[in-house]
Amino acid sequence: MNIGAAFTPADAARLLDTCAAGVVLIGVLIAGTRSMGRAIWLVAVQAVLLSAAVVGVGVATGSTHLVLGGLLTLASRGIAVPLILGRILRASPVRVERNPYLGPRVSLVVAIAIVFAAAIAVDSATLGGSLDGPINASINAARALPASVAEVLTGLLIAMTRRKGLSIVVGLLIFENGLALTAFSLTYGMPFVVELGATFDLLLVLVAVGVYARRMLTVFGTLSTDPLRNLRG
Amino acid sequence: MNDLIVAALLLVPLLGGLAAWLLHGRAVKLVAYASMFLVCSVGLGLAVAVFRTGRVVAFGGVISIDDLGAYLLILTVLVAATALAASPRYISHELTAGKLRPRDEGHYYALFLWFVGTLVAVPLVDNLGLLWVAIEATTVVSALLVGINRSPDAIEAAWKYLILGTIGVGFALLATLLAYASSVRVLGESSDALNWTTLMTIAPQLNPNLLRLSFVFALAGYGTKMGLAPFHTWLPDAHSQAPSPISALLSGVSLIAAFYALVRFHLVAAAGLGSAFSSNLLIFFGLLSIAVALPFLIRQEDVKRLLAYSSVEHMGVLALGLGFGGPLALLGVVAHMGFHALTKATLFISAGELVQQYGSRRLSAIRGTMTASPVAGGALGSGIVLLGGLPPSGLFVTEFAIIVGGVTRGYGLAAALAALLLALCFVALAVHGSRIVWGHSGPVDAARALDWSMALRLGLPLAAVAVLGLWTPDALASTFESVRSVLAVIGA
Numbered sequence: 001m002n003i004g005a006a007f008t009p010a011d012a013a014r015l016l017d018t019c020a021a022g023v024v025l026i027g028v029l030i031a032g033t034r035s036m037g038r039a040i041w042l043v044a045v046q047a048v049l050l051s052a053a054v055v056g057v058g059v060a061t062g063s064t065h066l067v068l069g070g071l072l073t074l075a076s077r078g079i080a081v082p083l084i085l086g087r088i089l090r091a092s093p094v095r096v097e098r099n100p101y102l103g104p105r106v107s108l109v110v111a112i113a114i115v116f117a118a119a120i121a122v123d124s125a126t127l128g129g130s131l132d133g134p135i136n137a138s139i140n141a142a143r144a145l146p147a148s149v150a151e152v153l154t155g156l157l158i159a160m161t162r163r164k165g166l167s168i169v170v171g172l173l174i175f176e177n178g179l180a181l182t183a184f185s186l187t188y189g190m191p192f193v194v195e196l197g198a199t200f201d202l203l204l205v206l207v208a209v210g211v212y213a214r215r216m217l218t219v220f221g222t223l224s225t226d227p228l229r230n231l232r233g
Numbered sequence: 234m235n236d237l238i239v240a241a242l243l244l245v246p247l248l249g250g251l252a253a254w255l256l257h258g259r260a261v262k263l264v265a266y267a268s269m270f271l272v273c274s275v276g277l278g279l280a281v282a283v284f285r286t287g288r289v290v291a292f293g294g295v296i297s298i299d300d301l302g303a304y305l306l307i308l309t310v311l312v313a314a315t316a317l318a319a320s321p322r323y324i325s326h327e328l329t330a331g332k333l334r335p336r337d338e339g340h341y342y343a344l345f346l347w348f349v350g351t352l353v354a355v356p357l358v359d360n361l362g363l364l365w366v367a368i369e370a371t372t373v374v375s376a377l378l379v380g381i382n383r384s385p386d387a388i389e390a391a392w393k394y395l396i397l398g399t400i401g402v403g404f405a406l407l408a409t410l411l412a413y414a415s416s417v418r419v420l421g422e423s424s425d426a427l428n429w430t431t432l433m434t435i436a437p438q439l440n441p442n443l444l445r446l447s448f449v450f451a452l453a454g455y456g457t458k459m460g461l462a463p464f465h466t467w468l469p470d471a472h473s474q475a476p477s478p479i480s481a482l483l484s485g486v487s488l489i490a491a492f493y494a495l496v497r498f499h500l501v502a503a504a505g506l507g508s509a510f511s512s513n514l515l516i517f518f519g520l521l522s523i524a525v526a527l528p529f530l531i532r533q534e535d536v537k538r539l540l541a542y543s544s545v546e547h548m549g550v551l552a553l554g555l556g557f558g559g560p561l562a563l564l565g566v567v568a569h570m571g572f573h574a575l576t577k578a579t580l581f582i583s584a585g586e587l588v589q590q591y592g593s594r595r596l597s598a599i600r601g602t603m604t605a606s607p608v609a610g611g612a613l614g615s616g617i618v619l620l621g622g623l624p625p626s627g628l629f630v631t632e633f634a635i636i637v638g639g640v641t642r643g644y645g646l647a648a649a650l651a652a653l654l655l656a657l658c659f660v661a662l663a664v665h666g667s668r669i670v671w672g673h674s675g676p677v678d679a680a681r682a683l684d685w686s687m688a689l690r691l692g693l694p695l696a697a698v699a700v701l702g703l704w705t706p707d708a709l710a711s712t713f714e715s716v717r718s719v720l721a722v723i724g725a
Binding site for chain 1: 295360362363365366369370373374376377380383384385386388389390391392393395396399400403406407409410411413414417426427469470473474529532533534535538
């Protein structure tokens, strides 16, 4: 392929590094924002960066599986998911995270700490030696592993420390983006059928979130999870 | 031919659900019954074929059903049929009570069939990635069913289930990724590098560090879906708020579907690392689950939450037995899966009936059922006692086998602790059961008369569990035995 000749593996590796750094930066920014609208488009940009990295490596290595997988990510996580979340947000009267369990400034600091911890942990783990990247690969995708671990943890942080249902879902999506990046960096993604199935599941989750967000708005008049603490024992 | 049969098994619930979503009135129930009949007969036929002739493979190895899968398939279709049979009565009461809107009926049956479809897919797939896809799909579809009546509590339960379930099962995806990563170095990036059958044959060559990490994440991920403590917090909410026939499916089948996935990971880990690592983790979390469930069983106020916490207890028993390993405990695990599924599904259906008759879910209200509602009340009371493990309940025999099996494998302390905890659980359940049957009755909605088909549907499974504990026909015994041989860890 012509593009393949112009776009060398070295370029792809640089693209991967840049995108991984961007993904991590966006995770930190979302941890530090109160605006749910901004969180939604930031998480969309994160997915776009993720798909750019995958498509880039796919083009450089001539792997149609990766290019298709990257485009699937773009269409689902980059476009469809933010559109669904945007619809929910427009129906909600309150569009900022008013009093999360962990304020945005503290979250920001914790998210930065997570990034460094993930980098150190992945480096020192015994995994380091065993992950020389998948065989037959000219680009070592395992270099994105610290970023992916950081995103999995940042996603959990946000999902656990926010009160608004929509913010929790944004945390869930960062977690899912982290998982997708992990899949890419460990093994160049999953077999394509599995990726197709996982994407379908993610869209189903978002549909269910949409259904329950609407019910929360009609029954409680808010997307806050505060009324959701009646079941005990 | 196999392709066609498997395709039918997966497509019938999908298309039936689609039809149920679009249709109105009587046609909805007709479609649901017809689809369920097809799924049942095809599923049972397929399972019998597996037991007769060995592994059934279809779609070029994507689908591969062994004895364990066939067993789960049988339990799935049996419980699904029971749950569907109980649905019209439950739904019509909810419609009259104004808790459901008329068009919810079609949505209920559609989601019911889709839920069954995703559950049926679990034992069919060989690929651990597709197994994950199927289990995640069960979460989403059943979460939509949990909150179908739009009450605040149901919305809370469904939301928690959806979010915690998705995050939990996300860890199972991480486990699957690590298993894949541990194998691509041996197999290359072929799509069968995630096939369980392939992984088992090359297990000793897999990267041990990745495999160990993979099992830990699988335990956290599928353990969440299975309701192992401390990942069980969503379970009592979701299982108690769901419509009762759905509770039957959730507690009876979807928990053991997750257990089934965990078994697959345990077997790969044990074959690659030796059985000690994963077995010890399973024993620890099994014991923890039983211990965590106990106080909630004792102090429980809500009949459906009582049953839900008992599911946590029983999933703990399964994890414990799997961890113990050895022929006796594993045979116990296999039979326990089946007995628990039948008992718990029946109990949720009878509890749902009583909750509607008494207009309350409180155990302090549902009393004296012997006079007020002999069929459902008798089933609930006797079922709870069977569930606790009163001899000759099949569940007593299986728990006994698991504990003795644990002792013979050298896990004396864990087995003794389990025996003590299970005895206490039994006492708690027996007290609740006897109050339900003999206590002083409150006001009852007398309009709902005795129903012979219901008596049969509730009585048969409970009688089976009571009888099979004492006497197991040869055919069933050999079935249990062949399923157990799948669970046996290579080299142990």
